[in-house]
Amino acid sequence: MADKPIKGPASYFPSIEKTYGRPVAEWQALVRSHLPARHMELVAILKKDHGMGHGHANALVAFVLSQDPE
Numbered sequence: 001m002a003d004k005p006i007k008g009p010a011s012y013f014p015s016i017e018k019t020y021g022r023p024v025a026e027w028q029a030l031v032r033s034h035l036p037a038r039h040m041e042l043v044a045i046l047k048k049d050h051g052m053g054h055g056h057a058n059a060l061v062a063f064v065l066s067q068d069p070e
Contacts, residue, residue: 012059031064039065
């Protein structure tokens with residue numbers, strides 16, 4: 001039986017690791033270190049400070065916030 005394709009924000013994780021050369025766990029920890037910032041504030045931090053594209057930043061933030069409801 002074939003594995004189900006990954007959907008949602010996690011579907012970006014392989015590309016994020018390949019593009020930026022760091023494990024997703026590191027990016028998630030970085031996002032968590034800036035909590036309780038708002039979603040778009042966190043996206044802006046990843047884009048400005050780490051050169052991440054909007055889609056990748058948004059996917060990481062959405063995933064972290066869905067896992068760590070505040």
